[in-house]
Amino acid sequence: MSDSHARETTPILHARGLGKQVDSGERRLDILTGLDLDVFPGESVAILGSSGAGKSTLLGLLAGLDTPTHGELMLFGKSLQSLDEDGRAQLRAGRVGFVFQNFQLLPTLTALENVLLPLELMPGRDHQSRGRDWLGRVGLGERLDHLPKQLSGGEQQRVAVARAFVTEPELVFADEPTGNLDRATGRKVIDLLFALNREAGTTLVLVTHDHHLARRCQRCLQLDGGRLVELDRDEVEA
Numbered sequence: 001m002s003d004s005h006a007r008e009t010t011p012i013l014h015a016r017g018l019g020k021q022v023d024s025g026e027r028r029l030d031i032l033t034g035l036d037l038d039v040f041p042g043e044s045v046a047i048l049g050s051s052g053a054g055k056s057t058l059l060g061l062l063a064g065l066d067t068p069t070h071g072e073l074m075l076f077g078k079s080l081q082s083l084d085e086d087g088r089a090q091l092r093a094g095r096v097g098f099v100f101q102n103f104q105l106l107p108t109l110t111a112l113e114n115v116l117l118p119l120e121l122m123p124g125r126d127h128q129s130r131g132r133d134w135l136g137r138v139g140l141g142e143r144l145d146h147l148p149k150q151l152s153g154g155e156q157q158r159v160a161v162a163r164a165f166v167t168e169p170e171l172v173f174a175d176e177p178t179g180n181l182d183r184a185t186g187r188k189v190i191d192l193l194f195a196l197n198r199e200a201g202t203t204l205v206l207v208t209h210d211h212h213l214a215r216r217c218q219r220c221l222q223l224d225g226g227r228l229v230e231l232d233r234d235e236v237e238a
């Protein structure tokens with residue numbers, strides 16, 4: 001989708017003056033300070049920034065998993081501030097996938113059961129086969145019945161990717177989705193993300209240190225001093 005076409009539509013994500021403060025001991029820490037962002041349907045956006053810049057905090061806010069201290073935030077055209085936690089979960093259900101930096105797989109469930117979780121509240125009978133299909137697509141077709149602790153970090157990360165995509169969501173947030181993968185496996189997961197972006201129009205918001213991944217996104221943004229700065233994609237070195 002060309003930028004000009006995308007920008008004629010309503011943003012899928014809209015943040016204005018977004019701020020997040022936390023108390024850490026005696027001090028108040030300003031993680032985000034008046035951040036603005038619009039993401040349009042079908043876009044792929046990379047968020048870069050040094051460790052501790054607030055990237056994971058930002059992703060959690062944008063997905064409505066955490067609440068901002070100030071500012072305005074809309075997801076799918078709906079104000080997140082107008083919703084309580086349940087309301088935000090309902091808005092996300094089936095429409096938003098999230099790949100956590102630390103995966104957050106449930107330790108007592110197998111790989112397949114973890115992937116099936118987001119489908120529990122959705123209609124349809126083909127859940128099992130969808131879950132198996134997704135684990136196959138991330139190269140874990142032989143690991144369906146393994147518990148997270150029986151999987152390597154990279155394998156857990158791929159289970160988390162399958163879980164994020166199994167509902168065929170409109171929007172996927174992924175926090176360093178290739179951070180634990182070797183180069184070849186990382187490429188495979190990246191190819192999968194962008195195939196979905198192309199074929200299903202899945203909007204991607206990715207936090208990454210991987211410049212190869214960032215350069216494949218339509219836009220690269222740098223989180224610095226609590227705000228986002230648009231980078232020229234060619235400035236992001238390969």
Ligand SMILES: Nc1ncnc2c1ncn2[C@@H]1O[C@H](COP(=O)(O)OP(=O)(O)O)[C@@H](O)[C@H]1O
Binds near residue numbers: 023049053054055057
């Ligand atoms: N709940 C919290 N309480 C105190 N400090 C926090 C909290 N959440 C995040 N931080 C701090 O805010 C900064 C940004 O964290 P994070 O969003 O995880 O950064 P990044 O993902 O860019 O590495 C870090 O210095 C972190 O220690």
Ligand SMILES: [Mg+2]
Binds near residue numbers: 055056057175
């Ligand atoms: Mg982080």
